[in-house]
Amino acid sequence: MKILVCISKAPDTTSKIAFTENNTKFDENGVQYIVNPYDEWYALVRALEIKETIGGNVTIITVGNTADEAIIRKALAIGADDAVRIDAEPNDAYFTASQIAKYAKENSFDIVLTGKETINYNGSQVGGMIAEELDLPFISLATKLDLNGTTATLEREIVGGVQVVEVSTPFVASCAKGMAEQRIPNMRGIMAARTKPLTVIPVSSNEEFTSYTSYTMPDAKSACKMINPENMDELVALLHNEAKVI
Amino acid sequence: MSTIVYISSNNGLGKSAFEAVTYAKKMGEDVIAVTVGNADSNVLAELGQYGATKVLVDRNANSDDDQQITKVIASAVSSTSANKVVFSHDLIAKAVAPRLSVRLKAGLVAGAISLPSTDGGFSCKVNVFSGKAFGNVTVKTENKIISLLPNSIQPEITGANCSVEDFNGNAGDSKVKVLSTKKPEGEISLPEAELVVSAGRGLKGPENWGMIEDLAKELGAATACSRPVADIGWRPHHEHVGQTGVAIRPNLYIAVGISGAIQHLAGVNGSKVIVAINTDAEAPFFKAADYGVIGDAFDVVPKLVEAVKKFNASNN
Ligand SMILES: Cc1cc2nc3c(=O)[nH]c(=O)nc-3n(C[C@H](O)[C@H](O)[C@H](O)COP(=O)(O)OP(=O)(O)OC[C@H]3O[C@@H](n4cnc5c(N)ncnc54)[C@H](O)[C@@H]3O)c2cc1C
Ligand SMILES: Nc1ncnc2c1ncn2[C@@H]1O[C@H](COP(=O)(O)O)[C@@H](O)[C@H]1O
Numbered sequence: 001m002k003i004l005v006c007i008s009k010a011p012d013t014t015s016k017i018a019f020t021e022n023n024t025k026f027d028e029n030g031v032q033y034i035v036n037p038y039d040e041w042y043a044l045v046r047a048l049e050i051k052e053t054i055g056g057n058v059t060i061i062t063v064g065n066t067a068d069e070a071i072i073r074k075a076l077a078i079g080a081d082d083a084v085r086i087d088a089e090p091n092d093a094y095f096t097a098s099q100i101a102k103y104a105k106e107n108s109f110d111i112v113l114t115g116k117e118t119i120n121y122n123g124s125q126v127g128g129m130i131a132e133e134l135d136l137p138f139i140s141l142a143t144k145l146d147l148n149g150t151t152a153t154l155e156r157e158i159v160g161g162v163q164v165v166e167v168s169t170p171f172v173a174s175c176a177k178g179m180a181e182q183r184i185p186n187m188r189g190i191m192a193a194r195t196k197p198l199t200v201i202p203v204s205s206n207e208e209f210t211s212y213t214s215y216t217m218p219d220a221k222s223a224c225k226m227i228n229p230e231n232m233d234e235l236v237a238l239l240h241n242e243a244k245v246i
Numbered sequence: 247m248s249t250i251v252y253i254s255s256n257n258g259l260g261k262s263a264f265e266a267v268t269y270a271k272k273m274g275e276d277v278i279a280v281t282v283g284n285a286d287s288n289v290l291a292e293l294g295q296y297g298a299t300k301v302l303v304d305r306n307a308n309s310d311d312d313q314q315i316t317k318v319i320a321s322a323v324s325s326t327s328a329n330k331v332v333f334s335h336d337l338i339a340k341a342v343a344p345r346l347s348v349r350l351k352a353g354l355v356a357g358a359i360s361l362p363s364t365d366g367g368f369s370c371k372v373n374v375f376s377g378k379a380f381g382n383v384t385v386k387t388e389n390k391i392i393s394l395l396p397n398s399i400q401p402e403i404t405g406a407n408c409s410v411e412d413f414n415g416n417a418g419d420s421k422v423k424v425l426s427t428k429k430p431e432g433e434i435s436l437p438e439a440e441l442v443v444s445a446g447r448g449l450k451g452p453e454n455w456g457m458i459e460d461l462a463k464e465l466g467a468a469t470a471c472s473r474p475v476a477d478i479g480w481r482p483h484h485e486h487v488g489q490t491g492v493a494i495r496p497n498l499y500i501a502v503g504i505s506g507a508i509q510h511l512a513g514v515n516g517s518k519v520i521v522a523i524n525t526d527a528e529a530p531f532f533k534a535a536d537y538g539v540i541g542d543a544f545d546v547v548p549k550l551v552e553a554v555k556k557f558n559a560s561n562n
Binding site: 132213218222230238 | 379491539554
């Protein structure tokens with residue numbers, strides 16, 4: 001089974017969020033980047049589990065610049081076999097997806113996995129776009145993936161319930177919680193990652209559909225109004241008269 | 247020019263469908279709703295009340311197949327010469343909207359929370375960095391797709407039922423086979439809920455959720471929980487809100503016995519009003535809340551239930 005896992009960088013969740021250049025750019029100063037959790041914990045680990053049971057190869061791919069090689073090494077340390085970096089700043093979902101799709105087309109994979117979303121832009125776009133470029137089915141927000149030969153059974157959460165679907169390989173899926181358990185890389189993995197192949201590819205087109213033109217911070221919350229625990233009538237009155245939510 | 251709104255109708259029409267049509271109507275062009283599956287035409291006609299001039303329904307396409315739905319919408323776009331498509335940002339939109347974006351070469355705003363602004367280009371506001379900031383996405387392409395975050399706009403009735411027409415979107419064969427679907431059981435769906443009562447590990451055990459359900463029932467609210475509570479199986483997984491769970495933005499979020507960790511707040515900080523109930527005056531939730539009660543949930547929540555009952559009785 002040849003599996004391609006798309007990994008993206010994301011700022012550590014505790015990072016301070018600030019913007020520069022007149023609120024048009026994310027301030028990377030002091031920001032620690034991690035592998036986007038959905039990509040690492042769910043997509044990558046499930047791909048490795050599949051490889052460990054039925055054999056095959058797990059390639060990771062990222063659209064990013066040289067600095068992103070740190071997250072690539074982390075993913076290799078967890079167990080991916082080889083890595084591809086497409087050398088560009090990923091500013092638009094279509095731009096990112098079209099680069100990955102081109103590579104996937106040229107190197108034919110049985111399964112392409114992405115995370116549910118990146119935790120910085122939360123768009124949930126790249127996986128579906130890759131699938132359309134490749135003309136493959138896309139199972140979004142899968143929480144379970146089992147393979148039987150070339151038939152895959154996937155579960156996904158629908159509002160208040162669960163749906164089970166079946167597709168044949170090749171297909172694209174985005175991975176959400178439930179798919180696998182986080183793995184911590186061990187020393188052997190970290191050592192091995194240093195010598196695993198990393199191919200750097202130039203961009204193939206510069207077409208972008210969208211751009212982030214500015215950012216704003218939410219208004220600072222006014223201080224929390226404390227209510228006497230003995231006086232819940234007051235809370236209800238405030239929710240009705242002041243907050244007007246009930 | 248017209249605007250197409252894709253509606254998922256397999257469970258009837260939810261509030262998010264009315265929101266999406268209202269949103270499209272406010273964009274100012276003729277609104278055509280498109281859906282697939284076998285929803286009752288009399289139900290679909292209600293979309294007219296929110297501004298749709300007609301509903302096109304492809305009854306042959308599989309409502310769970312993102313490739314088929316994408317083809318149906320693309321056919322509808324070309325036969326109506328629409329240049330904008332609106333979705334509600336749900337599970338189906340998360341699969342279909344990106345596909346359609348590629349197919350139509352149309353930039354996608356995923357999770358819009360505002361109407362588009364057209365001065366200096368076409369742009370919409372979205373949440374970024376797990377709700378810690380807002381971004382303005384500018385769409386550079388001729389065709390445009392907007393996937394609207396639920397509860398960002400109030401549905402508005404502006405008209406009457408509209409016509410519902412059968413439509414053949416040439417969806418092709420389905421490559422996805424649905425083996426089983428566990429349908430939602432009539433409860434209020436969390437992403438659509440206007441009021442949410444949520445509880446965390448401070449409740450000590452699943453047997454203590456009765457008072458949370460009572461409060462939710464009195465308010466007409468949905469219930470939610472923190473991640474550890476879902477992980478240890480006290481509550482079902484679909485109730486888990488936060489960075490790794492569902493992101494919600496109700497009008498009112500009541501957090502009981504939840505500390506307010508940053509990963510939890512990431513899923514709820516879009517709420518208009520937050521109430522935190524916690525024994526610990528130092529709990530981080532009080533920094534994110536509008537109203538706080540320092541006290542034991544086991545005393546405070548039953549009192550709050552009584553207060554809401556009294557309020558409901560006097561308002562009827
Ligand atoms: C990468 C990552 C992702 C995560 N994603 C999520 C996520 O999506 N959602 C999420 O919720 N968490 C998430 N977490 C976990 C998060 O960091 C917290 O651990 C979690 O939210 C804590 O849950 P809690 O507040 O219910 O429990 P606790 O932290 O144990 O807090 C319990 C609270 O209850 C209060 N309390 C105790 N007794 C009472 C009482 N009798 N009455 C009233 N109050 C009482 C306590 O003072 C305390 O504040 C994530 C963590 C990581 C590392
Ligand atoms: N720059 C990137 N390089 C590789 N994969 C990416 C990149 N950006 C996003 N992805 C993948 O696409 C998924 C969805 O991202 P998004 O559409 O940004 O929410 C992520 O979880 C990754 O698996």
